[in-house]
Amino acid sequence: xxxxxxxxxxxxxxxxxxxxxxxxxxxxxxxxxxxxxxxxxxxxxxxxxxxxxxxxxxxxxxxxxxxxxxxxxxxxxxxxxxxxxxxxxxxxxxxxxxxxxxxxxxxxxxxxxxxxxxxxxxxxxxxxxxxxxxxxxxxxxxxxxxxxxxxxxxxxxxxxxxxxxxxxxxxxxxxxxxxxxxxxxxxxxxxxxxxxxxxxxxxxxxxxxxxxxxxxxxxxxxxxxxxxxxxxxxxxxxxxxxxxxxxxxxxxx
Amino acid sequence: xxxxxxxxxxxxxxxxxxxxxxxxxxxxxxxxxxxxxxxxxxxxxxxxxxxxxxxxxxxxxxxxxxxxxxxxxxxxxxxxxxxxxxxxxxxxxxxxxxxxxxxxxxxxxxxxxxxxxxxxxxxxxxxxxxxxxxxxxxxxxxxxxxxxxxxxxxxxxxxxxxxxxxxxxxxxxxxxxxxxxxxxxxxxxxxxxxxxxxxxxxxxxxxxxxxxxxxxxxxxxxxxxxxxxxxxxxxxxxxxxxxxxxxxxxxxxxxxxxxxxxxxxxxxxxxxxxxxxxxxxxxxxxxxxxxxxxxxxxxxxxxxxxxxxxxxxxxxxxxxxxxxxxxxxxxxxxxxxxxxxxxxxxxxxxxxxxxxxxxxxxxxxxxxxxxxxxxxxxxxx
Ligand SMILES: Nc1ncnc2c1ncn2[C@@H]1O[C@H](COP(=O)(O)OP(=O)(O)OP(=O)(O)O)[C@@H](O)[C@H]1O
Ligand SMILES: [Mg+2]
Numbered sequence: 001x002x003x004x005x006x007x008x009x010x011x012x013x014x015x016x017x018x019x020x021x022x023x024x025x026x027x028x029x030x031x032x033x034x035x036x037x038x039x040x041x042x043x044x045x046x047x048x049x050x051x052x053x054x055x056x057x058x059x060x061x062x063x064x065x066x067x068x069x070x071x072x073x074x075x076x077x078x079x080x081x082x083x084x085x086x087x088x089x090x091x092x093x094x095x096x097x098x099x100x101x102x103x104x105x106x107x108x109x110x111x112x113x114x115x116x117x118x119x120x121x122x123x124x125x126x127x128x129x130x131x132x133x134x135x136x137x138x139x140x141x142x143x144x145x146x147x148x149x150x151x152x153x154x155x156x157x158x159x160x161x162x163x164x165x166x167x168x169x170x171x172x173x174x175x176x177x178x179x180x181x182x183x184x185x186x187x188x189x190x191x192x193x194x195x196x197x198x199x200x201x202x203x204x205x206x207x208x209x210x211x212x213x214x215x216x217x218x219x220x221x222x223x224x225x226x227x228x229x230x231x232x233x234x235x236x237x238x239x240x241x242x243x244x245x246x247x248x249x250x251x252x253x
Numbered sequence: 254x255x256x257x258x259x260x261x262x263x264x265x266x267x268x269x270x271x272x273x274x275x276x277x278x279x280x281x282x283x284x285x286x287x288x289x290x291x292x293x294x295x296x297x298x299x300x301x302x303x304x305x306x307x308x309x310x311x312x313x314x315x316x317x318x319x320x321x322x323x324x325x326x327x328x329x330x331x332x333x334x335x336x337x338x339x340x341x342x343x344x345x346x347x348x349x350x351x352x353x354x355x356x357x358x359x360x361x362x363x364x365x366x367x368x369x370x371x372x373x374x375x376x377x378x379x380x381x382x383x384x385x386x387x388x389x390x391x392x393x394x395x396x397x398x399x400x401x402x403x404x405x406x407x408x409x410x411x412x413x414x415x416x417x418x419x420x421x422x423x424x425x426x427x428x429x430x431x432x433x434x435x436x437x438x439x440x441x442x443x444x445x446x447x448x449x450x451x452x453x454x455x456x457x458x459x460x461x462x463x464x465x466x467x468x469x470x471x472x473x474x475x476x477x478x479x480x481x482x483x484x485x486x487x488x489x490x491x492x493x494x495x496x497x498x499x500x501x502x503x504x505x506x507x508x509x510x511x512x513x514x515x516x517x518x519x520x521x522x523x524x525x526x527x528x529x530x531x532x533x534x535x536x537x538x539x540x541x542x543x544x545x546x547x548x549x550x551x552x553x554x555x556x557x558x559x560x561x562x563x564x565x566x567x568x569x570x571x572x573x574x575x576x577x578x579x580x581x582x583x584x585x586x587x588x589x590x591x592x593x594x595x596x597x598x599x600x601x602x603x604x605x606x607x608x609x610x611x612x613x614x615x616x617x618x619x620x621x622x623x624x625x626x627x628x629x630x631x632x633x634x
Contacts, residue, residue, distance in 0.1 A: 083509070119512055122491055
C-alpha cells in the first residue's frame with residue numbers, strides 16, 4: 001500500500017523531541033531531525049550514539065517514550081508496526097548484514113520485490129517476465145550476476161551487504177535507511193557503494209549511517225553528527241569536522 | 254535454476270516422487286497380496302501387517318504436518334498430538350453414532366457411556382455426527398479452529414522459540430485433562446471404542462481394513478503433494494525467510510503472524526485427517542492420545558528422518574515406529590531409553606537425519622566423480 005499524495009511532502013521524515021530510555025539509560029535524548037524528499041544524508045557519531053536505535057524507532061521496531069515521528073508529513077510512524085512501515089515505503093539495511101541464508105541470491109531479491117504481501121497471493125504467485133527482468137537488472141546493478149544461484153549464506157560479508165542493498169532497491173522504498181553499508185568491504189567496493197547510493201538519492205531519500213570518513217567524503221552530502229542520542233552538529237563534512245565539540249567527542253579520538 | 258514450468262514444484266523433487274511411487278506401489282500390491290492370495294501362500298500378507306502399516310501411514314502424515322511448520326517455518330510445536338487426537342475424536346464420534354441401538358444398552362440415540370452416566374439426552378456438540386460428511390468436515394475443522402485461535406493469540410503476541418513450544422505442550426496437556434473428565438461428554442477415561450462400522454462397512458472385515466489402509470496411503474500422498482506445493486511456492490520461501498530471519502522478513506513488509514497462522518492451521522488440519530484415519534484402524538480413541546509424550550515422539554520421528562525435506566519426515570515416522578513395534582515386542586523395558594537415545598544421537602550427530610546422511614554421501618560421490626573426471630579444479634567447496 002503506497003501512499004498517494006498529490007504534492008511532494010515537505011519532509012519525507014520528521015523527528016521531533018524523540019526520546020527512548022532503556023532501563024534508565026537514555027539511548028535517544030530529545031532528538032530532532034528531518035530529511036527532505038530526494039535528499040541524501042549521512043549520519044556519523046561514536047559507538048552507542050543511538051544511530052541504530054533511531055532507525056529502530058523509525059521502522060517500528062521500537063516505540064519512542066515521547067516525541068513525534070512522521071513520514072511524508074502526515075503518517076505517524078509510532079502508530080504502525082514493521083510490516084506496515086515497510087509497505088508504506090521505508091526500507092532498511094541492517095548494521096549486521098541479514099540476508100536469508102538458505103535462499104539463493106535470486107530468491108532473496110524475489111522476496112524483496114515490491115508487490116502484494118498477502119499470504120494467498122504468495123501461495124499462487126508466479127513471477128512475470130517484467131519481474132524477472134527487474135530482478136536480473138538489480139542483480140547486475142549490485143554486481144552479483146555470477147552469484148545469482150548461490151545461497152545467501154555462502155556469500156562473503158561484502159557480498160551480503162550488496163545483496164541487502166539490492167533487496168532494498170527491489171522494495172522500491174521512498175526512504176532508505178542504510179546502516180553501515182561499507183563495513184567489511186574493500187576500498188574499491190566501498191567506492192562503488194558510495195556511487196550507488198548517490199545514484200539512488202534524488203528519486204528516493206537516503207539516510208546513511210557510517211563510520212568510514214572516506215566513504216562519507218565520497219557521498220558529498222550533508223552530515224548529521226549524533227552524540228548521546230542527540231544531534232550535536234549538522235552541516236557539510238568540512239563544517240562538522242571543524243566543529244570543536246565534534247572533534248572532542250568523536251573525530252579527535 | 255528457477256524453472257518456470259507450472260509443474261516445476263513437482264519435477265524438481267526427485268526423491269519425493271520416488272517415495273510417493275513407492276507408497277503408491279505398496280497400497281496397490283499389498284491389498285492384492287492380502288485379499289486375493291491364499292492364506293497359506295508364502296506371498297500372503299496378513300491383516301495384522303496391513304493394520305500395522307496403515308497405522309504407520311497415519312503417523313507419517315502426522316510427521317509431515319509437523320515438518321511443514323517445524324522444518325520450513327521454525328515453529329516447534331510440542332502439542333501436535335492434540336490436533337491428531339481431535340481429528341480422531343471427530344471420527345470416533347461418527348462411529349459411535351453409527352452403533353445406534355446395537356450398543357450394550359440398546360439406546361438408539363445415546364452412546365453406551367452416556368447411558369451409563371445416566372444422561373437423558375445427547376449433548377448439543379454431538380449433533381450432526383451421525384452424518385458422515387459433517388463428521389469429515391469436523392475432522393479438519395475442529396483442529397483447524399483450535400489451531401487458528403491458539404495461533405492467532407500466540408503469533409500476534411510474537412511468542413516464539415522455547416516459549417511457543419512450552420505453551421503448545423501446555424495446550425495438549427490441558428486438553429488431555431479435560432478429555433479425561435466424564436462430564437466433558439467424550440467418554441472420559443475410556444474414550445470412544447467398540448466401533449462397529451464405518452459407512453455401513455464392518456470394521457472387522459478384511460476388505461474394510463484394506464480400504465482404510467489404501468485411504469491412509471492416498472491421504473499421505475495427497476498431503477505430501479499439498480505440502481510440497483506450499484513449500485515450493487513463494488509462500489514457502491517466505492516461510493523459510495521467517496525461519497531464518499524473522500525480523501528481517503517483517504522489515505521487507507511481510508506480516509509474519511499471518512504466514513505462521515496459515516501454515517499452522519494447515520498443519521493442524523493435516524494432523525486431524527491423520528488422526529481420523531488412525532482411529533478406525535486401531536479401534537479406539539482415548540485421552541491418552543493427547544499425552545504430551547506423544548507430541549514429543551512426533552518431533553523425534555521428524556528429527557530422525559531429517560527436518561525440512563518433507564519426505565524425511567515420512568521416512569523417520571516409518572523407521573522409528575517400525576523400531577518401536579519391534580523393540581516393544583522384543584525388549585519392552587528399553588524402548589523408552591532407546592527413543593531418548595535416538596533423539597540425542599540425531600540432534601548431536603545427525604542434524605539432518607537419515608535423509609541428510611544419504612544426501613552427504615551422494616554429494617561426496619558426486620565430488621569424487623567430478624575430481625576423477627579431471628575437471629579443471631572447478632569443484633565447488
Ligand atoms: N534493546 C536495547 N536494550 C538496552 N540497551 C540498548 C538496546 N538497544 C540499544 N541499546 C543501547 O543504546 C545505546 C545506543 O545504541 P545504538 O545501537 O543505537 O548505537 P549506535 O549509534 O548504532 O552505535 P554503533 O556505532 O556501535 O552501531 C547503546 O549504549 C546500546 O547499548
Ligand atoms: Mg549501530
